[in-house]
Amino acid sequence: MEIVTQVLLWAFGLAVILGIVATKTNFCTMGAVSDVVNIGDTGRMRAWVFAMGAAILGVLVLGQLGLVDISLTASNDTSNPPYRTPIFAWPRYVLGGILFGIGMTLGSGCGNKTILRIGSGNLKSIVVLLAMGIGAYAMIFTNFSYDFFIRWMEPAFVDLADYTIKDQSISSMISGFGGFDAAITNLLVATVLGIMLIQWALSSKDFTRSIDNVLAGVVVAAVIVTAWWVTAGEMGVELLDELDMMDERPFAAGAQSFTFVQPSAHLLRWIETGFSSQMVTFALVAGAGVLTGAFLYALVMRQLRIEWFHSWKDFLAHTIGGLLMGVGGVLAMGCTVGQAITGVSTLALGSFVTFAAIVFGSALTMKIQYYTMVYEDEANVFKALAASLADMHLLPNKWRQLEKV
Numbered sequence: 410m411e412i413v414t415q416v417l418l419w420a421f422g423l424a425v426i427l428g429i430v431a432t433k434t435n436f437c438t439m440g441a442v443s444d445v446v447n448i449g450d451t452g453r454m455r456a457w458v459f460a461m462g463a464a465i466l467g468v469l470v471l472g473q474l475g476l477v478d479i480s481l482t483a484s485n486d487t488s489n490p491p492y493r494t495p496i497f498a499w500p501r502y503v504l505g506g507i508l509f510g511i512g513m514t515l516g517s518g519c520g521n522k523t524i525l526r527i528g529s530g531n532l533k534s535i536v537v538l539l540a541m542g543i544g545a546y547a548m549i550f551t552n553f554s555y556d557f558f559i560r561w562m563e564p565a566f567v568d569l570a571d572y573t574i575k576d577q578s579i580s581s582m583i584s585g586f587g588g589f590d591a592a593i594t595n596l597l598v599a600t601v602l603g604i605m606l607i608q609w610a611l612s613s614k615d616f617t618r619s620i621d622n623v624l625a626g627v628v629v630a631a632v633i634v635t636a637w638w639v640t641a642g643e644m645g646v647e648l649l650d651e652l653d654m655m656d657e658r659p660f661a662a663g664a665q666s667f668t669f670v671q672p673s674a675h676l677l678r679w680i681e682t683g684f685s686s687q688m689v690t691f692a693l694v695a696g697a698g699v700l701t702g703a704f705l706y707a708l709v710m711r712q713l714r715i716e717w718f719h720s721w722k723d724f725l726a727h728t729i730g731g732l733l734m735g736v737g738g739v740l741a742m743g744c745t746v747g748q749a750i751t752g753v754s755t756l757a758l759g760s761f762v763t764f765a766a767i768v769f770g771s772a773l774t775m776k777i778q779y780y781t782m783v784y785e786d787e788a789n790v791f792k793a794l795a796a797s798l799a800d801m802h803l804l805p806n807k808w809r810q811l812e813k814v
Contacts, residue, residue: 412648413659419639420691421698423632427667428525428702430628433710434621437522438745439513442771447779455609455616457749459626460633461764462606464754467634469599477641481664482755483576487649488641488664489691490742492757493576495569499762500562505741506748506763508733509670510770514778516541516730519745520669520738523731524696528703530713536724537731542673544735549674558740578756599756633751636666640691661690666754668747670738672696741766773797783814 430436434456441453471477482488483495513519516537518526523541526534547553569577574585579602580595587594616622639645641664652658660678661671671692679688707713718724738744741763743752749767752760776797781788788796788811796811798804 424695424698425702428699434625436625452615456622459610460629463630466603497567502762506766507770508737510767512733514774529707540731541735544732545674548739666751
């Protein structure tokens with residue numbers, strides 16, 4: 410059990426750092442989308458993309474040095490979740506990402522931001538966390554996921570093993586289809602993609618003029634890469650070797666980094682099991698660490714602010730948002746951090762698909778909210794949806810019934 414404790418302590422310590430820095434810099438993926446959609450500022454979006462690129466390069470360097478074995482993420486037996494699984498379940502990435510994007514907009518922030526806000530005194534976010542936990546719990550610990558989603562999605566899944574491709578990393582797919590050397594392809598793909606993402610982030614003063622954006626991008630990437638070193642490096646391999654000898658295998662153990670939908674479900678399960686040590690997971694401890702970091706920063710900087718719902722409509726929107734994040738996050742196998750940074754760092758194609766779906770779902774929801782606010786009684790959801798899709802060039806402009814705003 411000593412190795413389990415070491416891994417959990419690492420998870421907590423890294424998460425405290427993440428909580429402090431994310432609170433200080435206002436690192437928020439929903440806020441990033443909102444800035445782009447509403448005011449055209451790309452600074453926080455570029456911080457997100459910078460973190461993606463830096464995490465890709467960080468994992469690459471550790472892999473080249475033999476300090477991590479990221480191939481562990483191809484199997485559910487050795488990773489949680491298996492980002493690089495050879496089963497390319499594209500429908501769950503698309504639908505799950507869209508649901509999560511809608512949910513985080515209604516809930517005023519993603520899973521990570523929800524925990525950060527609780528640490529800063531926002532009582533509304535406790536409701537969002539519980540709702541997210543209920544949705545995620547249903548997806549993880551009951552048959553809800555299979556009965557309502559996987560059952561009809563499964564026929565569309567693509568088993569890459571049928572094409573002699575070992576996993577769904579972009580580099581594996583290119584080397585498999587092209588017949589190239591796998592190691593060289595991975596080196597080239599990760600290097601080029603990582604540099605391109607970082608270069609895009611650095612190409613605008615929206616990002617570089619703010620030290621907070623730069624700090625957030627660097628620290629978020631560093632924390633995620635370090636977590637991979639802990640769980641997919643020597644310590645993680647030692648833990649995997651010991652798991653089969655344990656009488657009670659810790660739940661959701663294996664190679665992993667940070668993701669912030671699982672903690673809410675694991676919290677409910679931990680309470681349900683009478684605070685079983687088996688349910689003291691990496692994700693749960695990480696969630697506690699982020700909350701602690703946010704609280705410490707808010708306390709020291711005197712930024713603790715108690716906030717509650719201003720109406721029942723506000724309460725309902727946040728509750729629905731939390732439920733959608735719980736369901737969508739588990740369906741997509743991750744959230745804005747879990748898939749769109751942690752998963753992306755493994756080069757998993759599904760993570761990039763999820764990233765795009767989350768941004769789409771969030772941006773579309775924001776546009777619908779804006780149209781319904783501007784046009785009030787004249788607009789209904791369908792008119793606002795048509796106008797929003799037209800704005801995004803996904804419907805002919807002639808189909809809109811509301812003038813562009």
